[in-house]
Amino acid sequence: MKKLRILFAITVLAVFLSNCTNKSDEYIDPRGTDYAGSESCIQCHQTQYDMALKSSHFRATAPALLGNVLGDFDKGNHTFIYDKNTKLAIEKRNDSLYQVLYKNGKEVEAHPFDIVFGAKHAQTSVYWRDGNTYELPISYYHSIKGWATSPGFPADKPYFDRMVVKDCYSCHASNASSRNVEQNSAEKNVMSMDVEDVIDPKTIVYGIDCERCHGPAKKHAEFHLKNPNVKVANSITSFKTLNKQQRLDACALCHGGNDGMKMKSRFDFKPGNNLSEFYRSTRSITDTATFDVHGNQFRLMAQSKCFINSEKMDCITCHNPHENASKNLASYSKICMSCHQSGIKHSDKTLKTMSGSLLASNCVECHMPKKSSGAIKFQLSDSKQLSNYILRTHKIGIYPAK
Ligand code: HEC
Ligand code: HEC
Ligand code: HEC
Ligand code: HEC
Ligand code: HEC
Ligand code: HEC
Ligand code: HEC
Structure with a gap:
């Protein structure tokens, strides 16, 4: 009897511990605990998931990993000429791509592709600077199978200062949170109300995912995991x-x-x-x-x-x-x-x-x-x-x- 009790206690402890480790591995969605993340839908909605994975919605924004950036960098022309002294080249450095500005053959500045926007007709990219994202001056267009100025950008001089604000993410991503940061003291005196929004990279949920369209679905997923025999959708x-x-x-x-x-x-x-x-x-x-x-x-x-x-x-x-x-x-x-x-x-x-x-x-x-x-x-x-x-x-x- 005593043995059994000890065995029981060990089992309880083991279950408890394994739950603990599970907990720490658990996916935490930046939108909060009501969200489960798209991956958790696969087990029950494989068809929708497989389709959506290839969709423009899922790719509306993405980290600019090599495979996510449009353009074949093993061949073709990836430079943009502003004038005879000024050109912009796209270069692969280690595992990242950069837009590099040259004046009279000398490198002046270089900015990485950090996040890509779009996939179907065109793709523009942004780089991080001081807690915000800025659009790179040239973008890829499928219609010309190559690079041209980002929409609204000048073709006679390079421009690196167009901020891509949170509003862009609100249509191209599933989440991006910003916080207000007071500007440094010198500027603060000029206008005491001045606050600057910075985007927290950890809060970005790239692309338009399942729960962006369907709403938070953690309760739904948990319910159906516990009740596999229920075939009528619950909590969604x-x-x-x-x-x-x-x-x-x-x-x-x-x-x-x-x-x-x-x-x-x-x-x-x-x-x-x-x-x-x-x-x-x-x-x-x-x-x-x-x-x-x-x-x-x-x-x-x-x-x-x-x-x-x-x-x-x-x-x-x-x-x-x-x-x-x-x-x-x-x-x-x-x-x-x-x-x-x-x-x-x-x-x-x-x-x-x-x-x-x-x-x-x-x-x-x-x-x-x-x-x-x-x-x-x-x-x-x-x-x-x-x-x-x-x-x-x-x-x-x-x-x-x-
Ligand atoms: C454990 C299984 C399970 C998981 C996990 C799950 N679902 Fe479901 N879901 C169901 C079942 C069962 C239904 C009802 C039958 C059906 O419509 O396929 C359903 C239905 C739905 C519906 C249709 C609702 C309607 O009536 O029109 C949507 C939308 C949906 N799920 C979204 C999601 C999303 C998003 C996720 C991931 C965050 C998810 N589900 C995770 C089991 C699951
Ligand atoms: C959160 C914003 C958002 C919502 C909500 C949204 N879309 Fe989109 N949709 C986009 C964006 C951004 C693109 C462009 C994606 C790209 O090409 O990178 C897009 C692309 C598309 C495309 C073109 C896809 C292709 O490759 O041909 C279709 C069709 C579409 N949306 C239909 C819909 C429909 C229907 C709904 C409502 C059920 C919807 N969208 C809801 C933002 C949204
Ligand atoms: C009100 C929602 C909305 C906002 C805000 C918005 N977009 Fe879009 N964007 C769309 C939709 C919808 C599409 C795809 C359909 C279309 O072109 O009509 C799209 C298409 C694009 C494309 C081409 C994608 C493709 O695959 O063809 C790029 C690049 C893009 N947007 C970048 C941006 C940037 C950068 C910003 C901020 C300056 C921005 N968008 C703001 C809704 C929005
Ligand atoms: C949900 C039903 C529905 C669908 C789907 C639909 N239509 Fe129509 N369409 C109508 C109705 C109703 C009218 C108005 C008829 C009238 O006023 O006599 C109309 C009118 C038209 C007209 C006359 C427009 C004008 O300005 O005089 C054209 C052309 C037309 N449709 C073409 C199309 C085409 C092409 C498609 C597919 C891409 C399509 N429709 C899909 C219902 C539909
Ligand atoms: C009567 C049919 C019809 C309806 C209704 C309709 N679309 Fe479309 N949509 C099309 C067709 C046709 C195309 C072009 C497909 C192509 O050229 O490959 C298209 C393409 C698109 C594209 C891609 C744009 C491009 O040129 O690649 C988007 C985004 C889109 N639709 C969104 C929507 C949204 C959002 C709604 C509702 C407000 C909607 N559509 C309603 C027929 C429709
Ligand atoms: C070659 C171009 C062309 C194609 C293809 C075409 N239409 Fe039209 N359609 C027209 C023109 C032009 C008119 C105006 C009347 C006229 O001049 O024939 C028209 C008129 C219409 C009207 C309004 C007249 C009425 O009967 O109320 C409808 C509805 C319509 N088309 C639907 C369609 C549908 C549905 C299809 C595909 C099955 C289609 N059309 C294919 C060119 C076209
Ligand atoms: C662009 C918005 C959008 C995205 C992204 C999206 N859905 Fe849907 N989903 C819809 C709409 C709208 C319907 C209703 C379609 C209808 O009634 O024809 C739907 C229907 C469903 C259904 C009911 C069955 C069906 O196919 O009609 C399920 C299940 C579902 N979605 C799961 C998912 C899952 C899982 C994901 C992510 C992998 C996802 N959806 C992503 C808009 C979206």
């Missing part, structure tokens, strides 16, 4: 129970432009919240202004007759949120035709430009044409010309033939 917001505006808001948070007034941090938004409490656009939903094709799919879609005159259109009518937008335009035609089954009145003139079957799989080509962004332009090395950044418009409509 279901998009199926959200109304249309809430579903739209969950995407418009980041795809609805950035020209309004901010009331609360985007990071605090959870599915089911009303975007109007976080961000007030200066424009009404019926505004007929021209919105930019970059970053404002929501406003453009909202101007389409398809959206205005149908009950059910939202972003997930056409997009699987876990996957990248399909390159297969015919697959979208099927979605168009789910509402436009028959009796579309195409004129003889239109029908002459394309055979019936081609027309049937190319709705998007004519009705959501590619347009240049007014907000983003870039300049190539040694060129005075601005190049256009081209995206498909989400204002579904009738456009003149090209």
